[in-house]
Amino acid sequence: xxxxxxxxxxxxxxxxxxxxxxxxxxxxxxxxxxxxxxxxxxxxxxxxxxxxxxxxxxxxxxxxxxxxxxxxxxxxxxxxxxxxxxxxxxxxxxxxxxxxxxxxxxxxxxxxxxxxxxxxxxxxxxxxxxxxxxxxxxxxxxxxxxxxxxxxxxxxxxxxxxxxxxxxxxxxxxxxxxxxxxxxxxxxxxxxxxxxxxxxxxxxxxxxxxxxxxxxxxxxxxxxxxxxxxxxxxxxxxxxxxxxxxxxxxxxxxxxxxxxxxxxxxxx
Amino acid sequence: xxxxxxxxxxxxxxxxxxxxxxxxxxxxxxxxxxxxxxxxxxxxxxxxxxxxxxxxxxxxxxxxxxxxxxxxxxxxxxxxxxxxxxxxxxxxxxxxxxxxxxxxxxxxxxxxxxxxxxxxxxxxxxxxxxxxxxxxxxxxxxxxxxxxxxxxxxxxxxxxxxxxxxxxxxxxxxxxxxxxxxxxxxxxxxxxxxxxxxxxxxxxxxxxxxxxxxxxxxxxxxxxxxxxxxxxxxxxxxxxxxxxxxxxxxxxxxxxxxxxxxxxxxxxxxxxxxxxxxxxxxx
Numbered sequence: 161x162x163x164x165x166x167x168x169x170x171x172x173x174x175x176x177x178x179x180x181x182x183x184x185x186x187x188x189x190x191x192x193x194x195x196x197x198x199x200x201x202x203x204x205x206x207x208x209x210x211x212x213x214x215x216x217x218x219x220x221x222x223x224x225x226x227x228x229x230x231x232x233x234x235x236x237x238x239x240x241x242x243x244x245x246x247x248x249x250x251x252x253x254x255x256x257x258x259x260x261x262x263x264x265x266x267x268x269x270x271x272x273x274x275x276x277x278x279x280x281x282x283x284x285x286x287x288x289x290x291x292x293x294x295x296x297x298x299x300x301x302x303x304x305x306x307x308x309x310x311x312x313x314x315x316x317x318x319x320x321x322x323x324x325x326x327x328x329x330x331x332x333x334x335x336x337x338x339x340x341x342x343x344x345x346x347x348x349x350x351x352x353x354x355x356x357x358x359x360x361x362x363x364x365x366x367x368x369x370x371x372x373x374x375x376x377x378x379x380x381x382x383x384x385x386x387x388x389x390x391x392x393x394x395x396x397x398x399x400x401x402x403x404x405x406x407x408x409x410x411x412x413x414x415x416x417x418x419x420x421x422x423x424x425x426x427x428x
Numbered sequence: 429x430x431x432x433x434x435x436x437x438x439x440x441x442x443x444x445x446x447x448x449x450x451x452x453x454x455x456x457x458x459x460x461x462x463x464x465x466x467x468x469x470x471x472x473x474x475x476x477x478x479x480x481x482x483x484x485x486x487x488x489x490x491x492x493x494x495x496x497x498x499x500x501x502x503x504x505x506x507x508x509x510x511x512x513x514x515x516x517x518x519x520x521x522x523x524x525x526x527x528x529x530x531x532x533x534x535x536x537x538x539x540x541x542x543x544x545x546x547x548x549x550x551x552x553x554x555x556x557x558x559x560x561x562x563x564x565x566x567x568x569x570x571x572x573x574x575x576x577x578x579x580x581x582x583x584x585x586x587x588x589x590x591x592x593x594x595x596x597x598x599x600x601x602x603x604x605x606x607x608x609x610x611x612x613x614x615x616x617x618x619x620x621x622x623x624x625x626x627x628x629x630x631x632x633x634x635x636x637x638x639x640x641x642x643x644x645x646x647x648x649x650x651x652x653x654x655x656x657x658x659x660x661x662x663x664x665x666x667x668x669x670x671x672x673x674x675x676x677x678x679x680x681x682x683x684x685x686x687x688x689x690x691x692x693x694x695x696x697x698x699x700x701x702x703x704x705x706x707x708x709x710x711x
Binding site: 286288289290296298299300303326 | 525527528532534535538568
């Protein structure tokens with residue numbers, strides 16, 4: 161017993177709450193949810209699983225246009241500040257109607273992508289031509305990610321889910337590691353949230369959706385800005401397009417770098 | 429029904445390759461009052477005949493809403509139906525919570541069929557003694573499914589289960605070709621006319637001229653969440669159905685529930701799976 165200096169003394173009470181422990185108020189009617197042993201056991205030297213991410217993907221940017229969505233991400237997975245894996249696709253085609261762009265801990269992205277792929281295979285096994293819709297996937301991910309964060313074992317990811325539903329109406333949402341999600345015509349993760357979203361919002365006309373050309377130009381511009389300003393980005397990127405007739409990940413593209421302005425910067 | 433040494437346990441096969449307990453469970457469906465399900469291009473309709481067990485009691489609820497896009501009509505043991513509808517409701521709600529979308533009808537029925545099958549293969553369970561007609565609407569259009577205690581389900585263009593349902597099935601067979609393109613009002617009238625034949629003989633004759641017999645009608649379809657029609661709407665449609673013409677089908681005998689005579693080379697014939705004569709859709 162903690163801080164018990166007198167080994168012979170009786171405890172002050174039995175079967176009651178113990179300071180620091182979880183007290184089962186239901187008295188055994190409903191079993192307590194115990195975290196599995198691998199999550200609660202301390203590792204060697206008393207270490208516990210951490211919520212830090214190890215290999216990370218940087219920003220993902222998603223833009224909705226009149227007929228579909230575009231999702232762009234660079235092809236870099238960093239190891240801290242080391243640009244470790246430089247040719248990784250971070251935009252995935254999930255099925256004919258859904259694209260997923262993943263940022264954050266890349267192992268967690270791969271892990272959840274495997275679960276999603278298994279779901280798609282189950283859909284195919286039903287053999288009834290019913291495909292999962294992007295809003296359903298986004299909702300499912302919020303439920304899973306929220307559950308993980310509530311168990312203090314998050315998937316350290318920030319994703320963009322986009323696509324079109326059965327009638328061809330575009331859908332674009334962002335889901336993060338806390339299970340927060342929101343839908344908008346432009347969503348982004350990481351640095352793109354700060355740098356790209358204001359850029360896109362400024363260019364969007366008030367009364368109508370963007371066209372495919374406008375959206376593509378915006379993607380190009382934003383990836384350029386992100387390459388200049390985000391130190392964990394690189395100049396190569398892939399873009400996923402999803403519209404009613406077509407769903408594919410295209411690339412890799414290169415940012416049009418132009419470092420001539422560097423010469424004008426004093427003290428550089 | 430034939431009592432023999434192979435019918436006490438659902439896990440015992442008879443030498444003819446039959447599970448008698450399952451077949452006896454299907455007899456329970458024939459004890460319930462009739463119910464009819466049919467659909468047109470955009471709407472699925474359920475019509476159920478409500479007959480109270482005694483003068484003193486109110487009639488049992490035959491139509492149970494499950495979700496906005498789906499409802500069932502039951503024939504057989506009401507308690508079993510309650511358990512199944514609780515399961516279906518729970519599944520639909522969980523699906524909606526996880527996927528922000530309504531449960532596709534075909535998948536829900538497959539799920540239910542799998543659950544019901546376990547009761548036909550375990551020594552400590554018994555089959556559910558209730559038959560369901562499921563009316564649902566999803567992205568693939570309107571659906572009518574028949575689910576039997578043997579855990580088989582049939583995707584139907586129209587169907588009818590319960591006691592004296594054969595005359596309803598005959599009506600549906602005869603008018604099948606007109607269902608797909610008829611209006612919503614017409615399809616409800618067809619349902620009412622179909623079930624008219626399943627009234628018990630004395631009511632059938634005496635109430636020829638008074639159109640209000642005790643039925644429940646429910647519809648679900650495109651832009652139409654599952655809804656049980658009110659008394660006023662009921663009256664309106666019953667009147668409409670009466671004006672459309674005499675109910676189809678000649679008067680029939682009471683024990684017409686077995687749609688076919690037993691095959692001659694099977695001495696131990698007994699009850700058979702309800703033959704869905706009409707109405708199973710080709711995939």
